[in-house]
Amino acid sequence: MAFKEVIKRIRSRWMEGAGAQSDVVISSRVRLARNIQGIPFPHLISKEDADKVIQKMEKAIKAIGEKDLPSLTVTSLSELDALQKQILVEKHLISPLLLEKDQKAAVALTDEEEISVMINEEDHLRIQCILPALQLHEAWQIANQLDDDLEKQLDFGFDDKFGYVTACPTNAGTGMRASVMLHLPGLIMTKRAGRVLPALSKVGLVVRGLYGEGTEALGNLFQISNQITMGRSEEEVISNLAGVTQKIVDHEREARTVLKKELGIHLEDKLWRSYGTLRYARLIKTETALSLLSQVRLGVDMNIIKGLDPRVMTELMVMMQPGCLQYIMGQEMDAGMRDVYRARLLRERLKIDNT
Amino acid sequence: MYCQNCKERPAAVHITKIVNGEKSELKLCQECAAKVQGETFNWEPHFSLNNLLSSLFEEADSTVSFAPRAGKQQERCNTCGLTYNHFRQTGKLGCNDCYQTFKSQLSPVIRRIHGSDDHTGKIPQRSGETLQVKKKIEQLKGTLKELVQQEEFEKAAKARDEIKQLEEKM
Numbered sequence: 001m002a003f004k005e006v007i008k009r010i011r012s013r014w015m016e017g018a019g020a021q022s023d024v025v026i027s028s029r030v031r032l033a034r035n036i037q038g039i040p041f042p043h044l045i046s047k048e049d050a051d052k053v054i055q056k057m058e059k060a061i062k063a064i065g066e067k068d069l070p071s072l073t074v075t076s077l078s079e080l081d082a083l084q085k086q087i088l089v090e091k092h093l094i095s096p097l098l099l100e101k102d103q104k105a106a107v108a109l110t111d112e113e114e115i116s117v118m119i120n121e122e123d124h125l126r127i128q129c130i131l132p133a134l135q136l137h138e139a140w141q142i143a144n145q146l147d148d149d150l151e152k153q154l155d156f157g158f159d160d161k162f163g164y165v166t167a168c169p170t171n172a173g174t175g176m177r178a179s180v181m182l183h184l185p186g187l188i189m190t191k192r193a194g195r196v197l198p199a200l201s202k203v204g205l206v207v208r209g210l211y212g213e214g215t216e217a218l219g220n221l222f223q224i225s226n227q228i229t230m231g232r233s234e235e236e237v238i239s240n241l242a243g244v245t246q247k248i249v250d251h252e253r254e255a256r257t258v259l260k261k262e263l264g265i266h267l268e269d270k271l272w273r274s275y276g277t278l279r280y281a282r283l284i285k286t287e288t289a290l291s292l293l294s295q296v297r298l299g300v301d302m303n304i305i306k307g308l309d310p311r312v313m314t315e316l317m318v319m320m321q322p323g324c325l326q327y328i329m330g331q332e333m334d335a336g337m338r339d340v341y342r343a344r345l346l347r348e349r350l351k352i353d354n355t
Numbered sequence: 356m357y358c359q360n361c362k363e364r365p366a367a368v369h370i371t372k373i374v375n376g377e378k379s380e381l382k383l384c385q386e387c388a389a390k391v392q393g394e395t396f397n398w399e400p401h402f403s404l405n406n407l408l409s410s411l412f413e414e415a416d417s418t419v420s421f422a423p424r425a426g427k428q429q430e431r432c433n434t435c436g437l438t439y440n441h442f443r444q445t446g447k448l449g450c451n452d453c454y455q456t457f458k459s460q461l462s463p464v465i466r467r468i469h470g471s472d473d474h475t476g477k478i479p480q481r482s483g484e485t486l487q488v489k490k491k492i493e494q495l496k497g498t499l500k501e502l503v504q505q506e507e508f509e510k511a512a513k514a515r516d517e518i519k520q521l522e523e524k525m
Contacts (some may be wrong), residue, residue, distance in 0.1 A: 015509070040435045040450045122447075151479045157451035158488045162465065165454050168445045169465050172454075175478040231471025296360025336362070 007319055012091050015314045017132015021300040024249045025134040026181040026314055029092075030143045030238070031168045031174035033123040037155040037330070041278070042101065042120045050104035053124050057108065057117070060153035068349040072108040072115065074145055077101070086323030092130065094118055107333045114189060115146060123175075132314075134249075136178055136242045142236060163230065175228030178238055180245050182256055185298045186221040187248075187257030196251050197222070204228040206242060219290035219317065224248075233306035256302055264345050271299035279350050284312040289320055296350070307352040316349055358384035359403050432456040 015029045035041060036056060039049050058074050065071070077098070088094045088107065089250065093116045098105050101120055108117040118126040127150070129143040150156075157165040164175040177303035187193040197207045207224045209217030213258070224245065226237045259267055271310050278284070284292075297313040299305035318324060321343045324332055356366045364384035372379050430439040437449030441456055445502065448454065463470040478486055495518050502511035 035451060037451050041448065043445070043447055044435060044437065044449050147477075148480070151481060156479050157411070158479050158486075159454045159474075160475060160489070161458075162454050162461070163450050163476060164479075165448070169446075169448065169461060170468055172465065173469065173474045176476070228469045230465060230469035230474055233476040242374070 003328055004343060005314060006330075008048060008279070009086060010091070010319075010324060010327060011315060012130070014114065014130040017314075018311065019133030019135065021246070021249050022133040022310070023039055024182055024184070024252045025245060026183055027130055027132055028127065028134055028136045028139050029130045029138040029179045029181075030136065031177045031179075032125075032127040032147055033114065033159040033164065033171045033177075033254060034125040034127065034147065034150070034154075034206065035165055035167070036124050037157050039124065041105070042075050042122060042124065043167060043248050045104065046106060047121065050120050053140075054106045054119055057125065057152055058117055060308050061108065063153050064149045067149070069115070069142065069149070070110040070112065072110055072117065074106055074108045076106040078103055079342060081345050083323055083326060085325060090318055090321040090323050093128075095121060097121055110245060117140065117146075122205075123171070134242070134245060136179065136180065136238050136245075140178065140238050144234070159168035159350050171229055174232075174234050174237070176229060176237065177225055178241050180241065182222045182224065182245070183220055183253075183297060184222055184248070184249060184252050185292065185294050186252045188217075188220050189259055190255045192251070192255055198247065198316050201227075202226060203240060203244060204232075205241065218287055219294045221290075221294070221317075222243060255291055256298070260302065268299075268304050270304075275299065275305055275350070276347045280347065281343045283339045286321065286342070286348065290317065291341060293317060293346075305352075308350065312342070312349055316346065356382060358382065358387050360384075426513060430456070431489040488521050492518055495521070 013149060014029075017027070033227050034075060039045065039053060041048070043051075050152075054074065058059060061072050061074065084336050085094075085099055089096055089099065091113070093113055094107050098107065098118050098121045106119040107120065109115070114129060114131060116128045116130075118128070127143050127146055129139040129146075131139045131194060132325065157263075159172075163173040166172045167176050173344065183194060187196060194325075200207050204227050205224055207222055207225050210219070210221035210223050223242070226241055228237070232240075251281060259285050261269075274292040278289065293313055293316060296308070297310060300308050300313065302312050319328060322338055325338055325342055325345065328345065358364050358366045359382050363382060364386065366382035367385050368383050368388035370381040370383065370388065372381070389452055408460070432439070432449055432453045433456070435449035439460060442448060442453070442457065462472045496512050498503040499511055499514040499518065501506075502514060
């Protein structure tokens with residue numbers, strides 16, 4: 001199939017996953033903020049000190065070698081061109097803030113990109129592990145292991161009372177932010193999201209739409225993460241988030257059952273029409289494609305649309321964004337041209353396998 | 356000439372913007388122009404996390420203000436030079452030592468954010484070594500008390516020696 005090989009080259013492990021609860025949970029992520037003693041935090045850092053942090057990190061990675069974890073490769077941002085940087089952002093491996101730090105920043109990645117470390121973002125190190133489906137405990141174990149390994153080589157700032165120190169006191173303590181990316185079309189279509197999601201703030205969790213601004217969540221994609229980083233252990237926070245996520249998964253599945261029962265053929269019609277549009281459109285914008293993909297994914301997960309791999313849906317969500325799209329097509333494109341090629345990519349990748 | 360935004364309706368409105376001396380032109384239809392209108396205001400609401408933080412500081416200041424206010428604002432971290440005032444404005448600390456320098460002001464703010472200002476999670480092996488010893492001493496002191504109460508003097512003496520040893524290590 002066309003494009004498949006090119007896509008493979010820029011695919012991250014988190015997009016490839018089948019696994020626990022993968023009909024609702026797309027990915028799990030754990031991020032740890034760490035700083036090195038004796039060097040000012042990145043917002044006050046000089047170029048020399050920024051380079052020092054990168055060198056220390058390179059040295060530490062070399063010393064650790066390849067033991068339990070796959071090895072990391074450090075690349076400074078100045079070595080990457082604009083397109084490569086954009087692709088990393090679209091794959092959620094680095095943040096837009098890291099791009100702003102440009103000359104002072106670097107990123108360390110494993111081959112499969114399940115581990116990424118942002119260097120000199122808001123803190124000296126942001127250790128991040130992303131895995132497919134609901135694997136919060138696994139992601140924590142990997143991030144924790146890397147943190148242990150790095151700590152043997154680097155002097156991390158730690159305060160007896162406040163715990164791990166961070167540039168912003170909202171991260172101090174564990175420095176840990178754990179999150180899950182959820183696909184909740186059922187709760188949205190049954191208009192129950194407004195009842196389920198606001199309750200999360202009561203247990204120290206925050207919810208936001210993954211794409212789109214404000215209350216709107218494009219593609220019915222949500223991210224839920226912990227707000228509190230002090231006074232609770234990492235395991236408590238992870239278990240709390242995993243437990244709540246399981247509850248939301250149950251609600252979402254219930255909503256889907258209700259939809260099927262109440263709407264019947266009307267639901268089938270709606271989802272197949274979305275498929276039809278994606279399969280035959282000649283021009284499509286990111287926003288439209290995201291919401292149609294959500295419908296098709298729902299169809300696949302509910303076994304209404306057969307013969308499509310749900311993983312292709314996750315992959316497309318990332319690959320149809322401007323940076324990835326230009327890489328796949330091997331050319332620079334303006335917004336109008338991207339709409340044409342986005343439609344082409346979707347048509348190709350959504351062909352149903354009849355064999 | 357079609358609208359540059361939707362490319363569906365004829366362009367009817369011509370917008371010229373000059374931002375920092377750079378001129379940009381847009382030809383839009385009525386509908387798209389109406390949408391863009393709201394976005395052309397040169398104003399961003401500064402409602403960020405940092406702003407929220409500064410409002411927390413204001414409350415914290417009013418509750419622990421026995422020191423003269425002006426003097427406190429000028430307080431400076433010896434290591435990185437960050438002033439308390441700067442910290443209040445940006446919501447960001449400058450270095451590891453800031454947490455010690457501004458400890459008394461930070462505690463109430465952190466309590467407001469997290470509901471606690473005591474870290475109970477992971478302790479690093481090396482940087483947290485003294486803390487681990489401290490926690491061990493505290494634990495031993497508790498045991499010592501119990502042993503004395505139970506009149507287990509031999510074991511108590513052992514615990515006491517262990518505490519002494521650990522304290523010397525620090």
